[in-house]
Amino acid sequence: MTSQQHADLWSGERPEAARRLLLAAVESFATRGFHATTTRDIATAAGMSPAALYIHYPSKAALLAEISRQGHAATLALVEEAAAHSADPLERMRRLVEEFTAWHARGHTVGRIVNYELRALPAEDFEVVAELRRRIEDTVKQVIEDGVAAGVFHTPETRTAARAVTSLGIDVARWYNERSSETPQQLGERYGVLVLRMLGA
Amino acid sequence: MTSQQHADLWSGERPEAARRLLLAAVESFATRGFHATTTRDIATAAGMSPAALYIHYPSKAALLAEISRQGHAATLALVEEAAAHSADPLERMRRLVEEFTAWHARGHTVGRIVNYELRALPAEDFEVVAELRRRIEDTVKQVIEDGVAAGVFHTPETRTAARAVTSLGIDVARWYNERSSETPQQLGERYGVLVLRMLGA
DNA sequence: TCAGTAACTAAGCGCTTGCTTAGCATGTTG
DNA sequence: CAACATGCTAAGCAAGCGCTTAGTTACTGA
Structure with a gap:
């Protein structure tokens, strides 16, 4: 699924930053698996620090x-x-x-x-x-x-x-x-x- | 696969302890996944300490x-x-x-x-x-x-x-x-x- | 009987992890 | 202009991880 298609699944009402984190999580969870993916992996791919993840989501x-x-x-x-x-x-x-x-x-x-x-x-x-x-x-x-x-x-x-x-x-x-x-x-x-x-x- | 069937796949020439570790790893990797399984999980299921794993296998x-x-x-x-x-x-x-x-x-x-x-x-x-x-x-x-x-x-x-x-x-x-x-x-x-x-x- | 070996454990090391906190920058509102 | 809110970062914490090491036990062979 291209980024555009992912974006369609999570469109609209979410802040841009939250969507970038979500899309980064999708790629990493799909490629490496949930347990092999770290919050640092996700945040870095989204262009943020690990702590930023917790502004938008309660947990990994x-x-x-x-x-x-x-x-x-x-x-x-x-x-x-x-x-x-x-x-x-x-x-x-x-x-x-x-x-x-x-x-x-x-x-x-x-x-x-x-x-x-x-x-x-x-x-x-x-x-x-x-x-x-x-x-x-x-x-x-x-x-x-x-x-x-x-x-x-x-x-x-x-x-x-x-x-x-x-x-x-x-x-x-x-x-x-x-x-x-x-x-x-x-x-x-x-x-x-x-x-x-x-x-x- | 029952333990017997697993044992058939890894029969013969291996020490009993190594086989117990392998079978424990099979169950845990299948149930939780490789990354969510710890060496402590495997060793405990085999009735050993984590260090014992490294006597028989170079790594997880x-x-x-x-x-x-x-x-x-x-x-x-x-x-x-x-x-x-x-x-x-x-x-x-x-x-x-x-x-x-x-x-x-x-x-x-x-x-x-x-x-x-x-x-x-x-x-x-x-x-x-x-x-x-x-x-x-x-x-x-x-x-x-x-x-x-x-x-x-x-x-x-x-x-x-x-x-x-x-x-x-x-x-x-x-x-x-x-x-x-x-x-x-x-x-x-x-x-x-x-x-x-x-x-x- | 003693030295050597193999298999194991208890304890620990260095590193990584998920998550938290204090502080900062920016924007907004009265 | 000042106070407040939001979103973020740098730094850190506690816990846990893969793997190592020193010591112990049991066995074997000379």
Whole structure:
């Protein structure tokens, strides 16, 4: 995700300095991981001293919580929008996979934090994002079940299938990078085709 | 992966104390991550003092390197064995996905370390495992290409398909746990079916 | 029986970390 | 113009980290 795209996720009502710190935290948490990132790393990348971080955020963990919450909320919004896209479960699933995959390719830095730093979250923040994750998984499963009921998908284990669908998208965040030859949109389209086949469409 | 299964990966020629340290490191690196794990955590779990670790291993990073190397070597062996399993590319792929998926379910602790702690590896050790990873990906891609050539698979982008196949298996390590209702073997069989469909078999 | 070795522990070292505090510069308001 | 508020820095604190060292214990071999 380019800086512009990060900025879109944290736009508006925050002071410029707070956003610079947040964006610096996103890059560093994605590149090195939460625990290997220091407050000095974040502050330096934002052009500030370490103490400045505490003017805007209560703690290092609070930065992670904010990034995780916003990243999950954006993912859920995308999934729910795709699930409401059409009356046809097949078209819903195609759209869902295309958008979910492209989001994880384009936003692979946020995607890595969202998916791989759950255990670094304080317990309360973890509960919040665990609920968002359940809703994402439930929405995907529902689209599959609707497709099975409509006779356009053929898979007996909808839970396993839902897991496979979300796995494909999530794992993109692990391997996709700026040097990848496919655009996020191309990858999304290809994965859309692969998933419909997988579901027996 | 149970302790017995970990022990199988590091059996034989190592002193008992070194193996206890290694197994303790596997559990802690998988649960907390490399950087959040301290040498005191590892030593205590092995029933020793922190200094004892340095009798058997030169550093904390050396423990990670050993785990990563062995885990990757085991994964590559499994993939190459499956690719040599049959003359029929379809049967090869089925076997490959079943074994790869089951391995990541059963060995999800090692799988997490192998896949998510690459950036914590010293550069030399990273090169070693990067090569192993390339061979894994190449082997999967070759099985797909053989299937396309034989007319049993239908996918124009073999590289994207290979990536999707390995993503499904690898991501299992992220979510599978002891409470998962499917056995690793069941999951492998189901994923085998899903992948063959995905490849247009 | 004694010297040497291996494996370990208790204690510690130098350094780094997350976070705090006192002070400063700038801008705003009455 | 003075008082106040905000945002920041320099410096520092307490805790913890990876790793080292001196000493101890148990074992082995001559």
